[in-house]
Amino acid sequence: MTRITALTTLQMILLGGMLLHAESRSWRSANGNQSFRAEFISSDGSSVLLRKPNRKTVTVALNNLHSSDRDWVRQYLKRNQARAEARITGDCFDTLTYGDGRAVVETKLRGSPVVSKTLDGELVGRTGLNGIYHTSVAGEEYRLFFEWSDDNELREVTLRGKSAASVEYAKGLRQQWQGLVSSLRSSHGSPVQATGYPPPEELTGGKLLGSHLWHTENGHSILLCTGQEKGEYLVAVRFAANKIPPNVLLEVPAEKTEEASRGRKQSAPAGL
Structure with missing residues (x-):
């Protein structure tokens, strides 16, 4: 797969x-x-x-x-906890819009009831916005990270969950991942691509590995990911402005990919 x-x-x-x-x-x-x-x-x-x-x-x-x-x-x-639960129902996170400039993004984040800032303004000026704002989804905390175009316009937002030890990958993080699958299906329908929960040996190289991909009505993408860094694991949701093409999957119904994948040999990851 x-x-x-x-x-x-x-x-x-x-x-x-x-x-x-x-x-x-x-x-x-x-x-x-x-x-x-x-x-x-x-x-x-x-x-x-x-x-x-x-x-x-x-x-x-x-x-x-x-x-x-x-x-x-x-x-x-x-x-410093986020004041309310965020919902992952739109094309982008909360009220953010692809193409927003940095100043607009920061203004929207400061005014959002579901986002909190964890660093003062002086240090934000030196470090940028990545990791400074955090939110809560279904009781789990996530920090916000951003990617920008050459014109400093917003093109991606990633909600990165807390890192956890390897023993939690098959327990708490799996439940967190399953909860996000359910929430994203409820908001965005069936994904255009879906695989099972990745085995930990696939999570190498400090990269996020996507298991589910949704295309929104306006041609944007939402990906559910897992990752590993320095022996700890995390779950993340990535909102992207571009329409990311799906990879070719084996003939496995999306609703049964997790169960079916247990009995199938995983193929090597392929880049998008």
Whole structure:
């Protein structure tokens, strides 16, 4: 079975943990006997990235911090959660339109009830928009990444889910992927191409591997993808302005591709 491959390199979009506004404060050890001052840079929910006064950064597990510091981090993350659930029902994400300029995109994102920004304006100017905004779909958090034309017009938006360890690929991430299949089918009908849940050995090279492709009424594309980077896995949804042609699939009904693929030998991925 041929899959949709080489959608975009994860090296271009992976930024590690959730980026947040740097804030200097005092931190204490779990037993409260030691303290130090550092800037809070980011957190993935299980550890924090801190910058010391000498500008060196350190990663500290939340369990090694005092309970008051852990509460502070949880409250900070809670304040930066997306305010409402996003829906993946249109040609592009939320109110964004292909061809929008960067300023228009940022204005729309700032005004959206389903999007939150996790970095201050000064740092956004230095890093661009990728990974700065996040949203929630069906209870799962996704960060937004963008691709632009040579004229700085929007041509792609990718919702990248949280990375998870390999043990979660066959469990939680599979359920997340199945939920997105159901949501996208409900909104956009049957895909023009569909394969089963990719085995982990197919996810190599830091690329997103597409399993499902939809064409919208206006000639755009939506792809459901999985990916792997540095031993961790993720699920992503890619909105693209162009009409991506499907690869040739074996004669397997779209509704039964996942079950049927278990008994078939997978062919080598082919690029679009």
